[in-house]
Amino acid sequence: MNELAPMVLAARTHSLAGADHGRIRIEAVSPEIDNGRYPIKREVGDEVAVSADIFRDGHERISAELFYKPSYRPDWSSVPMELIDNDRWCGSFVVSENTTYHYTIGATPNAHQTWSDEVHKKLEAGLDIHLEIAEGLELLQEAITQQTVWSESIRNVWDVAAGAESQIEAVALLTSPHLSALMRSALPETERVWYDRVLSVTVDRMRARYAAWYELFPRSAGQVHGQSGTFDDVIDRLDYVQELGFDTLYFPPIHPIGHTNRKGPNNTLNAAPHDPGVPYAIGSELGGHDTVEPSLGTLEDFRRLVESARARGIELVLDFAINSSPDHPWANEHRDWFYIRPDGTIKYAENPPKKYEDVYPLNFSNPDWEGLWQEMRRVILFWIDQGVTAFRVDNPHTKPTAFWEWLIRDVQAIHPETIFLSEAFTRPKLMKWLAKAGFTQSYTYFTWRNFKQELIDYFTELTTPPVSDYMRGNLFTNTPDILPYFLQESGLAGFKIRAILASTLSSAYGIYSGFELCEATPVPGKEEYLNSEKYDFKVWDWDRPGNIRADIARINQIRRDHPALHEYDNLRFYWSDDDHVLVYGKQTIDLSDNILVVVNLDPFQPHETMISFPVEDFGMPYDEQYEAHDLISGERYFWSGGYQYVRLDPARESAHVLHLRRWDQGSYVEIDT
């Protein structure tokens, strides 16, 4: 009953002992993920805007500061936060290094500001304020006594104010911006109330946000039917990838493939001796995850490929699939890493009724889980040493999220440039958990979102806080596992629609090779490719008719030319009165680059409609002519206002990608002759 002191301590939310009795409250800090349990994500050069509700009971004024630093530095920097409205404060800092930053907030009662407010009101009311001036001088005296670097300057003001000839003159001196700034700087640190958490920012390099991925199977890069392509064949294809405009090249696993229960073409059970097997059935007597399949070449060849790609500005990405064939060295050396069945056999992977007899899943709950974790870390670091800077992670959602959190954090502590893409096609909350836990980018449900409202809903969610603070969607039009029904049915127009959507809805997107050829032959009734490269070598005719290589190259060029498309969270949807016509815009923060995209989502029929968007969002005065330049067709329009007519015929083009540009004509021209 009389345990007053502990109760007070408990009641002192978000404050240190002695600091104003917990009267200042700091809450609703944004950005913040799960109470700071996970870092937010940004890219080098970004300005991190932090806002919070900061308030105190009573009428006393407060000052608030935003503190930040790269995690490796001992000392904090700080910037003042400004009161916006309704007790909401804002401040920002720039993250300039590819590392982890920390930030938090401190607030301090500002007795001088409180006093200034009161004395001004009394002066206006014509009241005598000689006692108030005495109180103001007392406040200065206290600040002087603190003996800070500001003490001398404050003493100078004190001297003049104490000798002022009128109350008005004294008040002018004692409430001047000069003194207010000094007094704010001199606020005693012991009175600062701290937000009770230190928050983190994972600052990645730009390509974590802005990238165009191209996926190919190296063994299908060759020219000879029934024979494996090689890393050297891939080197020969780099010009092609570069012409298409992709900057990131991703391979499914390149390791030796197991023999036991090897799959044949189209996932058949009994492979012929010449069948190469599934690249995800990793490991044989030749080695495991740190080994290259010899038919692709040597590790030396692989490093040469990495260098050749890099010379063209193309980054190389490997697949990280924690799978083991029955012939993987792990299966002999670490039987305890697997699931053992009652008959003593190792359990293979299943998703009933599907069976993956050629793959053993790893048991992360095994007693030697620590050994397993360390081996995974060793494999990643091995490939980083070979020049790999990014990993596409296969099915991360079937492994412990805590493992990924540890692995990514640990690897990025050494190699902060490393990018991890999560291929988690799973339930939405688990997908998000993986992103929070550290994955740099994430596969999304884009592949199955084809219609207007579902696209608006889903991409508003993905590109808006809180989701955009931790998850970057990398939009794949297709994958070796997924030939969407939409592409099976929609013909060339459908492929172009999906390419435009993927490349402009997000700043990161990707295609799996064959997409540019409009390859669309499914296993009947399934979302799978017939004669998939997953089970066989393949030789492609990259020039075959009906391809959209020029369209892909064009859209990648548009992306390079337009910084508005390099941003992720600047997507805004606008209105059209047709259920098939999707309208959205992207701008740079300074409105120097403005893109408006209009897509007819119907691959079969032309649609004409009115669209509406606020021209002010694009930096255009509402009453001025501006140019809308369609970067797809090359056509130009003069528009004024944001209510416009469009017609899009899939037989011609299904989309406008419009660059909106104000014509600067000058206010007048002066010609001196």
Next chain:
Amino acid sequence: MNELAPMVLAARTHSLAGADHGRIRIEAVSPEIDNGRYPIKREVGDEVAVSADIFRDGHERISAELFYKPSYRPDWSSVPMELIDNDRWCGSFVVSENTTYHYTIGATPNAHQTWSDEVHKKLEAGLDIHLEIAEGLELLQEAITQQTVWSESIRNVWDVAAGAESQIEAVALLTSPHLSALMRSALPETERVWYDRVLSVTVDRMRARYAAWYELFPRSAGQVHGQSGTFDDVIDRLDYVQELGFDTLYFPPIHPIGHTNRKGPNNTLNAAPHDPGVPYAIGSELGGHDTVEPSLGTLEDFRRLVESARARGIELVLDFAINSSPDHPWANEHRDWFYIRPDGTIKYAENPPKKYEDVYPLNFSNPDWEGLWQEMRRVILFWIDQGVTAFRVDNPHTKPTAFWEWLIRDVQAIHPETIFLSEAFTRPKLMKWLAKAGFTQSYTYFTWRNFKQELIDYFTELTTPPVSDYMRGNLFTNTPDILPYFLQESGLAGFKIRAILASTLSSAYGIYSGFELCEATPVPGKEEYLNSEKYDFKVWDWDRPGNIRADIARINQIRRDHPALHEYDNLRFYWSDDDHVLVYGKQTIDLSDNILVVVNLDPFQPHETMISFPVEDFGMPYDEQYEAHDLISGERYFWSGGYQYVRLDPARESAHVLHLRRWDQGSYVEIDT
């Protein structure tokens, strides 16, 4: 680099050591205020529905339990939570005692469920499952070995299943609901993952939510001009209060009033000797906060009044105003509790240019703040001993919120029935902070919300989580400090409009006496009463023409008759096509009582409009006739469907309060002769 173990611990969010490696995540728990920093509020008899996102990486199944208990009990009760959809789980418990409850969530991997799912899929696919059956029996064996109270029952199933004659028979036994329930009960507690917080519910008595307050100045309860009314006069007025239908009677301070700088009528500076002063200038040589002003009567008289009121079902509320007149005993005995100015005087209260020379504010930052806190607690407990069960707290926002949190928690630990109403007319976030910190009810901005959209916005916010989880708005039409401009301008119709809104938008509302007489004479240009009772005695003619006593009595009767109006968070707004016609409904959870309110907010002109509401919300089939009984006018309508015409003329009545009632005609009648 090799500090793996600590990293794992850090990564084990929301889990205890050893529990499934942190693979289960429990998040987005609702209700929860500020991460559990503050309790939610409920009333005795409520069902507390708790939902959360609960999920695990991978495909393994989990079970989740909701744990709860009154805080004083050592042991937890639990109920199973059910998976609703998209990893969202829900469970609920009933709070039956006026005390604090705790609740939290535990989740456990359910290997038996995971196994059941898999074996069923394989059975459907026609696969051989003899190894699966062996694995299932192993799971049972593990559960038996735990030696729980369920072990024997599980062993019985094991015995039969092990001897089953077919795989189908074995699977039927091993996946039966009977065994599933046993296996769920036997889930090892060591594997349970706990939510990392224990949350709290403040369970108040019903009147915390459902109450009708009436405020009067006891000194104005008399019959003789220029002379103080007494507690005995108030006893004489209890019949009147009861006839009006109020259940809670609240007095401004009843303590001795200081002499120094006493205010005269209309807040004038020089009081005449017979002027009684402002009741908020508390304390004189006769005593302070634990003393009764002698002209009102004795403490004995006060207790008799409390009893008389209680006999009529009326509760008595005192004002708790932490103010001190210069003559208060504190000013002599505890000078250190006040603000001392440079000239040695005690600072009086100010809100420049307003001055309150008759009131000293207390300094909660004084070195003896602990003594001050304890004195406040003593005063509250003193009045509880006199039979007071509720306090209206004056200006709580100018005192430390931490103080209120301590005081209310401490008092309610002894007297859980005590109600505290926060009179914090301040910034919205501070108002909410006080509610979170413990105030049972809160004054709101209702007094200044008159138009349709602002009423919809504000009351949607107040009656919807998260705000409704911690804040109960007590809607006052007027107070001694506030005669709203709307009432000054709108005449009798305006008073009736505001009474209907206050009494039906919230389950708790109040009027300050004089409202029922439509008293509306302001200090010109201000929201203040002319000749306010705050500064003087007053004698009222309670029968004067133009009063709305019958209307107030009727609406309070309607409130008593209709349990739908006893609920706070069941308010829903509906559509009308007139900007002045507000439509809203309230239902009991079981839809046994249904109220639809339609208010013409314009006190000057009649409005007619179509309104629309989903009849299903009111338990009516859309294709059936139902009765809409206007409890104000007594008129009845047969309606079908939720699209209806209304016309409301302020010259007659500005509102419908409709009781919607289905006519149960039976499907047919069988008459035996």
